[in-house]
Amino acid sequence: xxxxxPARRCVLHLAVEYPSLNRSTNTPAVRNFIxxxxxxxxxxxxxxRTANPSACNALVGDDQGDNKVTSMKYWGLPYGILLFLSxxxxxxxxxxxxxxxxxxxxxxxxxxFSFEGIAGWWLSRxxxxxxxxxxxxxxxxxxxxxxxxxxxxxxxQLNDATKIYYVSAWFKAQMVRHFNIDPHKESLLPxxxxxxxxxxxxxxxxxxxxxxxxxxxxxKKGFVPLLQAxxxxxxxxxDLRLDIIGGGFPKSMKKAQQHIDQLGLAANVTLLGQTDNxxxxxxxxxYAGMVLPSRNETFGMAYVESLLSGVPxxxxxxxxxxxxxxxxxxGIGADPNSVDSIAVAxxxxxxxxxxxxxxxKLNHKIVVERFSRAEYIKQYNLTFGLS
Numbered sequence: 001x002x003x004x005x006p007a008r009r010c011v012l013h014l015a016v017e018y019p020s021l022n023r024s025t026n027t028p029a030v031r032n033f034i035x036x037x038x039x040x041x042x043x044x045x046x047x048x049r050t051a052n053p054s055a056c057n058a059l060v061g062d063d064q065g066d067n068k069v070t071s072m073k074y075w076g077l078p079y080g081i082l083l084f085l086s087x088x089x090x091x092x093x094x095x096x097x098x099x100x101x102x103x104x105x106x107x108x109x110x111x112x113f114s115f116e117g118i119a120g121w122w123l124s125r126x127x128x129x130x131x132x133x134x135x136x137x138x139x140x141x142x143x144x145x146x147x148x149x150x151x152x153x154x155x156x157q158l159n160d161a162t163k164i165y166y167v168s169a170w171f172k173a174q175m176v177r178h179f180n181i182d183p184h185k186e187s188l189l190p191x192x193x194x195x196x197x198x199x200x201x202x203x204x205x206x207x208x209x210x211x212x213x214x215x216x217x218x219x220k221k222g223f224v225p226l227l228q229a230x231x232x233x234x235x236x237x238x239d240l241r242l243d244i245i246g247g248g249f250p251k252s253m254k255k256a257q258q259h260i261d262q263l264g265l266a267a268n269v270t271l272l273g274q275t276d277n278x279x280x281x282x283x284x285x286x287y288a289g290m291v292l293p294s295r296n297e298t299f300g301m302a303y304v305e306s307l308l309s310g311v312p313x314x315x316x317x318x319x320x321x322x323x324x325x326x327x328x329x330x331g332i333g334a335d336p337n338s339v340d341s342i343a344v345a346x347x348x349x350x351x352x353x354x355x356x357x358x359x360x361k362l363n364h365k366i367v368v369e370r371f372s373r374a375e376y377i378k379q380y381n382l383t384f385g386l387s
Contacts, residue, residue, distance in 0.1 A: 137171030169323025200310025215248030247274030
């Protein structure tokens with residue numbers, strides 16, 4: 001007699017940042033998280049705001065044709081105006097869909113606590129299931145700064161949630177200060193990079209750095225301060241080179257090249273343009289270091305991909321990957337708002353490029369385990385009784 005395979009339990013995911021039919025260029029971080037957990041079924045609502053009520057939609061599938069995803073445009077005003085009302089309407093639309101599809105939902109995961117987390121809170125109450133909230137510092141920081149009157153609701157929402165996951169480890173202290181969260185509810189949950197056979201190598205191009213950024217948001221990525229820091233160092237390191245990998249609109253690319261030329265760095269800094277992820281990961285190990293002084297970065301998968309490729313990093317303090325690097329002796333933080341701080345950090349990376357690279361090769365397993373999906377997924381499933 002054959003065994004009957006039990007049905008997988010289903011998690012309802014709400015995510016604004018998800019590649020969808022309404023916006024295919026969103027980061028795949030949430031999708032990577034869901035696909036890393038094949039023991040658990042899923043239903044995703046990939047949300048995209050529009051200020052035009054007549055433009056609202058609910059399309060079956062995402063950019064890859066996954067029919068367990070609904071690409072949903074919802075009504076919402078800019079700057080978070082009437083955010084609570086907007087997300088309540090989103091919750092009601094999703095609730096009606098869940099009811100019409102007769103879905104049995106085991107838990108809800110809202111991937112930004114201050115936005116879709118509002119809809120998640122309503123759905124958790126209406127469906128009587130536990131709620132997981134992810135904290136992504138960039139978005140949450142803006143809401144807490146500009147909407148302090150929402151804090152009483154967020155306090156209740158966080159109290160009602162079963163688990164709070166910090167994708168932005170650097171933002172944890174601010175959350176605790178604002179809301180006095182039960183520490184037993186808190187866990188780190190980094191974005192997962194695509195699984196591959198990482199093979200760090202010892203050989204590389206000395207004093208040849210790389211930065212990976214979207215040049216359409218070059219101010220956020222710290223492009224000009226990075227160039228100014230490089231300009232400070234060229235006297236001491238005349239062979240210093242920096243490749244910028246990443247595309248942008250023609251206007252953005254032209255602006256970036258103008259900054260390079262104005263600082264007299266045409267011989268030191270090269271814009272390589274956009275490349276696909278596979279080609280990027282083949283190229284990365286050749287560099288002495290990856291430098292990215294971003295501001296208000298939620299996480300920054302480029303840092304993890306660099307470390308796993310055996311490449312030391314310069315990152316920003318109190319943002320991005322900061323908080324996930326304890327014990328990893330192959331990176332240095334800088335104040336992204338200080339050119340001098342960035343220059344000092346780059347100089348330290350250049351001075352230690354050989355020993356830091358050697359450390360990454362010898363301790364590759366430590367880095368893999370730090371960002372490995374297996375343990376995070378195991379604990380996630382245990383918390384919500386999913387497997």
